[in-house]
Amino acid sequence: MSLQHVVVVGGSSGIGLATVKLLLEQGFAVTATGRNEEKLAQVKASLGGDLRTMAFDAMDAGATAAAFAGIGSIDHLVLALGSGHGAGPFATLAMSDLLAGFQTKVIPQAAVAQAALPFLASEGSITFVSAVSAQAALPGTAGLAAVNAAIEAIVRVLAVELKPRRCNGVSPGVVDTPWWDAVPQQQRAALFEDFAGRTPVGRVGQPQDVAKAISFLIGNSFMSGHIVTCDGGLSLAG
Numbered sequence: 001m002s003l004q005h006v007v008v009v010g011g012s013s014g015i016g017l018a019t020v021k022l023l024l025e026q027g028f029a030v031t032a033t034g035r036n037e038e039k040l041a042q043v044k045a046s047l048g049g050d051l052r053t054m055a056f057d058a059m060d061a062g063a064t065a066a067a068f069a070g071i072g073s074i075d076h077l078v079l080a081l082g083s084g085h086g087a088g089p090f091a092t093l094a095m096s097d098l099l100a101g102f103q104t105k106v107i108p109q110a111a112v113a114q115a116a117l118p119f120l121a122s123e124g125s126i127t128f129v130s131a132v133s134a135q136a137a138l139p140g141t142a143g144l145a146a147v148n149a150a151i152e153a154i155v156r157v158l159a160v161e162l163k164p165r166r167c168n169g170v171s172p173g174v175v176d177t178p179w180w181d182a183v184p185q186q187q188r189a190a191l192f193e194d195f196a197g198r199t200p201v202g203r204v205g206q207p208q209d210v211a212k213a214i215s216f217l218i219g220n221s222f223m224s225g226h227i228v229t230c231d232g233g234l235s236l237a238g
């Protein structure tokens with residue numbers, strides 16, 4: 001029998017998908033969500049275990065509320081959705097793109113956390129996914145830093161406000177996922193090589209690396225109000 005029920009929002013790709021896989025292996029019942037039904041059907045078909053899927057757009061308040069009413073009781077919530085809006089050199093950063101960064105990451109992560117609250121166990125947890133740009137002072141990431149710092153600020157407050165529920169965040173460094181698909185393949189390979197060279201562990205991350213950090217936060221009932229940086233040391237080395 002499954003131990004506990006985890007909902008992974010953004011569970012059809014990248015970090016969220018790796019988290020879904022790991023949690024299923026660990027015996028959790030998992031609901032994976034995303035916008036694209038076809039991608040979710042592929043995930044459902046390729047993974048065994050106690051997995052349900054649900055398609056909804058977290059930017060649509062009505063759809064999000066209806067989804068959580070349908071999902072029912074939850075032990076843990078993982079918020080692994082976001083976008084690349086807000087990236088790029090500050091001098092040419094369009095303020096509309098910075099706003100889109102908030103609209104496609106901060107607002108939907110917060111809105112989903114809020115919609116899930118009535119269904120979330122009092123001994124449960126919420127794990128947000130921010131990004132190391134919030135702390136690392138990497139040129140070209142001022143917009144992403146603002147977006148992800150907002151998420152990290154929310155985490156600490158909610159850990160106190162929503163007690164005894166736990167609230168944490170994972171702050172990934174550069175991770176090889178479809179998030180980077182907008183960057184042409186050759187350029188992406190060069191970028192990853194450059195980041196790997198600047199990262200103390202000598203490589204960019206894999207989604208499984210971040211999934212392990214998320215699983216740790218779900219499983220450790222003495223962790224609340226913290227951001228776990230999972231970046232291979234990139235934020236220390238620049």
Ligand SMILES: NC(=O)c1ccc[n+]([C@@H]2O[C@H](COP(=O)([O-])OP(=O)(O)OC[C@H]3O[C@@H](n4cnc5c(N)ncnc54)[C@H](OP(=O)(O)O)[C@@H]3O)[C@@H](O)[C@H]2O)c1
Pocket residue numbers: 009010011012013014015016033034035036037039056057058059080081082083105108129130131132171172173174175176177178179180
């Ligand atoms: N990859 C990196 O290098 C990196 C580094 C630091 C932080 N992060 C953060 O990690 C998180 C996950 O990124 P990833 O790399 O795993 O990206 P990804 O592979 O593109 O996955 C994003 C997931 O979020 C879902 N999603 C996006 N917008 C949604 C919405 N409005 N409603 C519902 N689902 C939505 C996508 O589903 P659909 O495709 O169906 O929309 C997909 O399942 C993001 O917040 C990202 O900023 C990533």
